[in-house]
Amino acid sequence: MITVLTGGTGGAKFVDGLRQVVPPENLTIIVNTGDDLRWWGLYVSPDLDSITYMLAGKLSPERGWGVQGDTFLCLRAMEQLGQPTWFHAGDRDLATHIFRTQLLAGGKTLSAATAEIAARFGIKARILPMSDSRVETRVLTPAGDLSFEEYFVQRHYQDPVQSVRFAGASEAVPAPGVTEAIRSAELVLLAPSNPVTSIAPILAIPGIRQALSESRARIAAVSPIVGRTAVTGPAGALLAAQGFAVSIKGVADFYHDFLDLLVVDASDALAAQELLETGLAKAGMQVHCTTTVMRKNEDRVALARSVLQATTQSRLRKDVRERA
Amino acid sequence: MITVLTGGTGGAKFVDGLRQVVPPENLTIIVNTGDDLRWWGLYVSPDLDSITYMLAGKLSPERGWGVQGDTFLCLRAMEQLGQPTWFHAGDRDLATHIFRTQLLAGGKTLSAATAEIAARFGIKARILPMSDSRVETRVLTPAGDLSFEEYFVQRHYQDPVQSVRFAGASEAVPAPGVTEAIRSAELVLLAPSNPVTSIAPILAIPGIRQALSESRARIAAVSPIVGRTAVTGPAGALLAAQGFAVSIKGVADFYHDFLDLLVVDASDALAAQELLETGLAKAGMQVHCTTTVMRKNEDRVALARSVLQATTQSRLRKDVRERA
Numbered sequence: 001m002i003t004v005l006t007g008g009t010g011g012a013k014f015v016d017g018l019r020q021v022v023p024p025e026n027l028t029i030i031v032n033t034g035d036d037l038r039w040w041g042l043y044v045s046p047d048l049d050s051i052t053y054m055l056a057g058k059l060s061p062e063r064g065w066g067v068q069g070d071t072f073l074c075l076r077a078m079e080q081l082g083q084p085t086w087f088h089a090g091d092r093d094l095a096t097h098i099f100r101t102q103l104l105a106g107g108k109t110l111s112a113a114t115a116e117i118a119a120r121f122g123i124k125a126r127i128l129p130m131s132d133s134r135v136e137t138r139v140l141t142p143a144g145d146l147s148f149e150e151y152f153v154q155r156h157y158q159d160p161v162q163s164v165r166f167a168g169a170s171e172a173v174p175a176p177g178v179t180e181a182i183r184s185a186e187l188v189l190l191a192p193s194n195p196v197t198s199i200a201p202i203l204a205i206p207g208i209r210q211a212l213s214e215s216r217a218r219i220a221a222v223s224p225i226v227g228r229t230a231v232t233g234p235a236g237a238l239l240a241a242q243g244f245a246v247s248i249k250g251v252a253d254f255y256h257d258f259l260d261l262l263v264v265d266a267s268d269a270l271a272a273q274e275l276l277e278t279g280l281a282k283a284g285m286q287v288h289c290t291t292t293v294m295r296k297n298e299d300r301v302a303l304a305r306s307v308l309q310a311t312t313q314s315r316l317r318k319d320v321r322e323r324a
Numbered sequence: 325m326i327t328v329l330t331g332g333t334g335g336a337k338f339v340d341g342l343r344q345v346v347p348p349e350n351l352t353i354i355v356n357t358g359d360d361l362r363w364w365g366l367y368v369s370p371d372l373d374s375i376t377y378m379l380a381g382k383l384s385p386e387r388g389w390g391v392q393g394d395t396f397l398c399l400r401a402m403e404q405l406g407q408p409t410w411f412h413a414g415d416r417d418l419a420t421h422i423f424r425t426q427l428l429a430g431g432k433t434l435s436a437a438t439a440e441i442a443a444r445f446g447i448k449a450r451i452l453p454m455s456d457s458r459v460e461t462r463v464l465t466p467a468g469d470l471s472f473e474e475y476f477v478q479r480h481y482q483d484p485v486q487s488v489r490f491a492g493a494s495e496a497v498p499a500p501g502v503t504e505a506i507r508s509a510e511l512v513l514l515a516p517s518n519p520v521t522s523i524a525p526i527l528a529i530p531g532i533r534q535a536l537s538e539s540r541a542r543i544a545a546v547s548p549i550v551g552r553t554a555v556t557g558p559a560g561a562l563l564a565a566q567g568f569a570v571s572i573k574g575v576a577d578f579y580h581d582f583l584d585l586l587v588v589d590a591s592d593a594l595a596a597q598e599l600l601e602t603g604l605a606k607a608g609m610q611v612h613c614t615t616t617v618m619r620k621n622e623d624r625v626a627l628a629r630s631v632l633q634a635t636t637q638s639r640l641r642k643d644v645r646e647r648a
Contacts, residue, residue: 040422040423040426041422041425041426041429042422067401070397071395071397071415073394073395073397073415073416074398074415074416074418074419074422075419076416077391077415077416077417077418077419077420078419078422078423080419080444081419081420081423081441081444081445082444083419083423091395091397091398091401091415091418092397092398092400092401093401094398094401094415094418095398095399095401095402095404095405095407096401096405098364098365098366098398098402099364099402099405099407101365102364102365105365117405120404120405120406121405
């Protein structure tokens, strides 16, 4: 059994590789919901949608979000009605938002709604939101205290980031099955998603970090940083704003307390060598070099295979520590 | 000032003719909301939408409802999610439903939401829902107690009708401006809409029938019945179910207590002659024959012109009665 912690775009590609090399029934995907928003009155969960569409084979490969081949006629009509249109909801995509909103209005939890939507899409992997409680990623910038989607989509992540917080996290509880899936898995994988705004919201839910620390699973992360920049998006700027190096070292530090294996791009072989000379390696964290940048489907499959192989060969850091 | 009482399809055509021969600022359109429904959790008002789209020049001429040239991709996606799709909401049409639902959720009344939507569409005529209270037209059939849309759209008005009622009407109040628009108008027109399920719900709101009776306006209705059948839809079956003749006589009887002038199709000239020999004519109701079937835009304009001319020439029935 494999449990994956993930955000949307980069994470979805990684999950797509995994589902091609592992029976989907063996996959539990724990998804960031810190980016969720009410849009036109509808409950939208961008990362749950990306993962759901990807697993259903419907994610737009060009956009990396939304439904393949979708149209935007409702959006244009909303524009004519003077409504905001910076968040792009496609016509087919809207069906998911409308259906989820209805399920929630009918009293279902977000995890129950997520399971129902996944079932309707014929998805065999298990998709879990990180929490049924509302946790909102807030990005403080000179322009104001923004929601993640305001920062990321509306303002194109151009604002300098002063701090990031997860409003509601301290009172939130993990969704049913989340800590169990972490504790009972043989392998826990952190997708190459933005550590600060995709993975950290999940880790901010009380109980999840502890479950990772206490799990007997091997825990591996794929670095979303290659060289000195993020493969996509604002992960670099956000890591720097949090005081972390924009490098595989920064990612290793970010996950320092529970990671057994960091998977980095082959182009970072030298940095990986340096990383192995730090205290992290002494504490038992291992590093695996492979091609992590996923341009084509073959890259996704190859990365999934490589990560699985490396984790099979890697030791559990806990054992290293216990033996030391 | 002209006030029109109307439903959707046939009424929208009539209103379209009127707006071409009268300054739209002089028109107040009071619209049936007995067909309103929650669809996919969204508040949908079929008749308000038809009137709004018509006045905005966006009503689909082929369908007679919804937005011209609309697509149905969200609907198809909802079908794939296993959701009901018998009520057809187009992608552009959805924007109106989503926007109205949001306005209502934000605490606006239906009439305030209607005014805001009309303003965004650039409509100069005043559109008023009959009431801000929820009044639901229920059609009792051997198949069950159906909402109007279930009876009309889902089941194609094939069920024998046992009775029609307007749930909530007795506790409802007319929307702000409704009785004033009836009392202060020079002319009140009943569109050639279904008397039983488009006009009767409006008349069922306490205070509206009285406003019609007491208004100094001339009151004219265009018959939706030509010969022995309705021009479109189930008006014939519904009139019969209510014990009215399916003829211009049935329509005259339906509006007997306040109508000054009944406008009927030229093909009903003989029936009109017979009608004039009844007690209704003695009570002051007049009949005007013209072409009422609207196939082309010219027909709409010609009907509007003919009705306006006839009402100018007709006497007030109240005066006839008072003089008698």
